[in-house]
Amino acid sequence: MTRGRIPGALLVPAICGLIFLVLPLVGLLWRTPWSTLPQRLTEPEVVEALRLSLVTASLATGFCLLLGVPLAWLLARVTFPGRRLVRALITVPLVLPPVVGGIALLLALGRRGLLGGWLDSTFGVSLPFTTAGVVVAEMFVALPFLVISVEGALRGADTRYEEAAATLGATRWTTFTHVTLPLVAPGIAAGGVLCWARALGEFGATITFAGNYPGITQTMPLAVYQTMESGDLDGAVVLSLILLVVSVTILAALRDRWLTAP
Amino acid sequence: MTLMDAHLIVERGGFRLDLELTIGRGETVALLGPNGAGKTTALRALAGLTPLSGGFLTLDGRDLSATPPEQRPVGVVFQDYLLFPHLSARDNVAFGPRRHGVDRRTAHATADRWLERVGLTDHGRRKPRNLSGGQAQRVALARALAVDPVLLLLDEPLAALDARTRLETRAELRRHLAAHPGATLLVTHDPLDALVLADRLVIVEDGRVVQEGDAATITARPRTDYVAQLVGLNLYRGRGEGHAVRLESGFELTATDVVHGDAFVAFPPAAVALHPSRPDGSPRNTWPATLTDIQRHGDNLRVRLDGPIVVAADITPAAAAYLDLVPGRELWAAVKASETRAYPAE
Structure with missing residues (x-):
């Protein structure tokens, strides 16, 4: 396989890059207070933050699937004027600093916001600084990941199967539910996991839009930040370790279940 | 008696298909021509997958020129079959009847009947990836026929098969086409398929009919170099x-x-x-x-x-x-x- 010596000019930076990525994780494991770990894991603040994180990330992923898969289908299958613009708009939250996203959400859905004022006066619904607000913030940041990966899956799928379904009497809707969805299911699952992981790690938009209230809006990343600020390094390390374990588990699941599937 | 009457005009990026075509009840017509002649475009236009730029299509007295594909009484056997990979052979065949409002049990019964007809009773539970080329071709045929189409379209139905399977499948296909009461259009570039399977040949070159008639007339009196080479x-x-x-x-x-x-x-x-x-x-x-x-x-x-x-x-x-x-x-x-x-x- 190898063709001669590997050039040092490539090998050295490659190894440095690897060390740069791995070293902080090693640091985290090295600093973990293993002896007190079990009792720290069961502290109510930790359990509460973890529960809130898992619930909001899962809800956000669910809503993202509901909105994102149809959006991806529209982009992949329907030609309409301004499609390129729509695709560009979808990628904006992807490159936008999440804090800016949080402020934008406040201006749109805050009590005095574009839509928020109307929501408040009509339904008495106010999203900022609520658990629902956390879900909204996570959705805003994670949805583009889902749309882009599902659109990629849809574009990669052979549309002639959909034509075959049409000749057998399937309407566009039944074709979507009975043919398109099963065909791109692995792509949707991968997009969903990516979306969930992004929602789980969300920090900037959440703290700006939903605040940092333990039990209501304090998700794991926010708890890490606050614990660290309060000088409890061990606590921050424990919380970080949990997020690390969850992330690595997802990565492993992705690799085995979907990424390597034919 | 004419069952299908069509004048297909499709214009697309410099290519123009202009084809007049009639098929009688129970008749099999082969659309024969070199690659790029517009055969597949004609088939897609008949199925409603490519819109007509002009002309018309009537089937059994109904004007279908602007009808979407899912509402046309047309069955298609695609070149590489396009069996749904996530469904078993049986569910592939039952897919059409289900979409036509038949309940699950009846649709499965219909599928079983068709699988029996094509000699695949024991293969109903298999996924398409576990079927051989010849078996997949038969499932595709069963799937297209299970909705009782007035017009059956076959796009190079034997092209994906190896020589040996081809011979057997051709003979079998001939039997099924003879039993189909509607109209059948077969698109092929293989003169042997056309001669064996069709009652009448229509030869297209550059989007136009250059010659049509029964096999004897065409082989005796070719009118273009392509046809002459074919025969x-x-x-x-x-x-x-x-x-x-x-x-x-x-x-x-x-x-x-x-x-x-x-x-x-x-x-x-x-x-x-x-x-x-x-x-x-x-x-x-x-x-x-x-x-x-x-x-x-x-x-x-x-x-x-x-x-x-x-x-x-x-x-x-x-x-x-x-x-x-x-x-x-x-x-x-x-x-x-x-x-x-x-x-x-x-």
């Missing part, structure tokens, strides 16, 4: 002057038929005799020729000759050895008038 004839066009046809180059070919005006002359490669020097005696058509190419053709050799006319000739290996056939060799070619057919071009 293995040398074909020339010129002006008939009684027994002789004068080609544009001025060269004259003599036939026993009498034609006047625009005319075709055709003769099979086997009718061409080759001589080392000018032959004397009976053949009416003789000319000096230069050998350009030799290829195996069954047990014989097929040679290409340049000269006043470009000709394909079949000769035995013994004759080839005697004539010392190498490219560039100067020879005399002869064709008897009795083996030359002349017929009007109009």
Whole structure:
């Protein structure tokens, strides 16, 4: 396989890059207070933050699937004027600093916001600084990941199967539910996991839009930040370790279940 | 009785398909033509997958020109079958009936009946990836027929099969097509498929019909180089002057038929005799020729000759050895008038 010596000019930076990525994780494991770990894991603040994180990330992923898969289908299958613009708009939250996203959400859905004022006066619904607000913030940041990966899956799928379904009497809707969805299911699952992981790690938009209230809006990343600020390094390390374990588990699941599937 | 009547006009990026096509009840028509002739476009237009730029389509008296594909009583067997990979063979066949509002049990019963008809009763639970090419082709046929289409379309139904499977499947397909009460259109570039499976051939080139008729007429009287090559004839066009046809180059070919005006002359490669020097005696058509190419053709050799006319000739290996056939060799070619057919071009 190898063709001669590997050039040092490539090998050295490659190894440095690897060390740069791995070293902080090693640091985290090295600093973990293993002896007190079990009792720290069961502290109510930790359990509460973890529960809130898992619930909001899962809800956000669910809503993202509901909105994102149809959006991806529209982009992949329907030609309409301004499609390129729509695709560009979808990628904006992807490159936008999440804090800016949080402020934008406040201006749109805050009590005095574009839509928020109307929501408040009509339904008495106010999203900022609520658990629902956390879900909204996570959705805003994670949805583009889902749309882009599902659109990629849809574009990669052979549309002639959909034509075959049409000749057998399937309407566009039944074709979507009975043919398109099963065909791109692995792509949707991968997009969903990516979306969930992004929602789980969300920090900037959440703290700006939903605040940092333990039990209501304090998700794991926010708890890490606050614990660290309060000088409890061990606590921050424990919380970080949990997020690390969850992330690595997802990565492993992705690799085995979907990424390597034919 | 005409079941399908269509005038398909599809314009797309410089290509224009303009095809008039009728198919009777129970009739199988083969749309035959070289690659890029517009055969598949015609099939897609009939299925509603490609919109018509003009013209019309009526099926069983109903105008379907603007009907979406899912509302057309049309079944399609696609070139690579396109069986849904996530469904079993049985569910693939049941897919159509289900979409037509049939309940699950009835749809499965219909699917089982069709799988039995194509001899795949034991394969219903298999996923398409576990079926052989021939089996997949039969499932695709069963799936298309399970919705009782008025018009059945087949796009190169045997092209994806190996030679051996092809032979068996062709014979079987012929049986199923004969049993189909509606109209059948078969798109193919293989003349053998067309001759075996179809009652009538329609030959398309560059989006237009160049010739149509039954196999006997087309093989006897080809009207374009493509058709002549398909059926293995040398074909020339010129002006008939009684027994002789004068080609544009001025060269004259003599036939026993009498034609006047625009005319075709055709003769099979086997009718061409080759001589080392000018032959004397009976053949009416003789000319000096230069050998350009030799290829195996069954047990014989097929040679290409340049000269006043470009000709394909079949000769035995013994004759080839005697004539010392190498490219560039100067020879005399002869064709008897009795083996030359002349017929009007109009």
